[in-house]
Amino acid sequence: MKRLIITIDGPAGAGKTTASRELADRLNYKYIDTGTLYRVVAFEARFAGVSQDDDMGLENLCSTLNLNFVKDGRGFRLLSNHSDITDQIRAPEISMMASAVSARPVVRKYLMDLQRNMGRKKGVVFEGRDMGTVVFPDADKKFYLDASQKVRAIRRYRELESKNSQTLEEVEREIRLRDENDRKREVSPMKPADDAVIVYSTDISVNEVVDMMLDYIGMGK
Ligand code: DC
Numbered sequence: 547m548k549r550l551i552i553t554i555d556g557p558a559g560a561g562k563t564t565a566s567r568e569l570a571d572r573l574n575y576k577y578i579d580t581g582t583l584y585r586v587v588a589f590e591a592r593f594a595g596v597s598q599d600d601d602m603g604l605e606n607l608c609s610t611l612n613l614n615f616v617k618d619g620r621g622f623r624l625l626s627n628h629s630d631i632t633d634q635i636r637a638p639e640i641s642m643m644a645s646a647v648s649a650r651p652v653v654r655k656y657l658m659d660l661q662r663n664m665g666r667k668k669g670v671v672f673e674g675r676d677m678g679t680v681v682f683p684d685a686d687k688k689f690y691l692d693a694s695q696k697v698r699a700i701r702r703y704r705e706l707e708s709k710n711s712q713t714l715e716e717v718e719r720e721i722r723l724r725d726e727n728d729r730k731r732e733v734s735p736m737k738p739a740d741d742a743v744i745v746y747s748t749d750i751s752v753n754e755v756v757d758m759m760l761d762y763i764g765m766g767k
Pocket of ligand 1: 558580581582584585641644645648649673674675676677724728
């Protein structure tokens with residue numbers, strides 16, 4: 547059977563990660579969370595003291611990125627320059643910084659090449675903000691997953707609960723600010739591709755989302 551490139555874009559907390567992972571699992575595809583890449587750039591920029599609008603500094607940093615994924619008892623761990631930063635990149639300040647550096651064309655250009663390379667072999671579910679619009683405009687199937695801001699904030703809050711001390715209100719504020727940045731930026735703003743199927747997950751479970759996606763792809767039960 548033909549192996550596809552499937553893209554899932556949408557705002558923070560819409561359930562993209564869980565749906566993409568599950569969809570990839572059921573299709574026996576690879577799953578790539580492209581937000582991780584922007585988070586790594588943000589983390590390394592902060593670590594090196596490079597500011598979010600220092601294009602030259604960001605470009606240098608991107609060209610020396612050294613990323614590896616290794617599997618251990620906890621699942622896949624992300625190593626950047628040999629340090630395990632899997633948990634640190636999920637911190638709220640890194641989320642905001644990731645959104646800020648993602649608006650810089652130098653960063654987007656660098657990561658676009660990296661992402662396209664990752665898609666060369668097909669059989670991949672890509673999750674992000676501009677997967678269906680810019681990185682893979684010819685993707686075989688495109689989805690845009692959305693949900694009400696409140697529901698997204700609650701989901702994100704539950705996900706993070708054991709890891710940080712943000713209140714629900716703080717999570718909702720962060721999501722609102724980030725979505726605004728991501729929607730309004732000039733390069734590759736977050737929006738559904740013209741040919742994307744828009745799925746609202748406010749009132750349905752991730753399993754139902756994945757079933758709908760599989761049906762649409764023609765691989766449902
Ligand atoms: O999916 P995430 O929350 O981990 O993404 C973090 C930030 O990275 C997000 O606020 C915007 C940016 N991003 C992007 O601009 N393009 C992508 N394809 C993925 C993420």
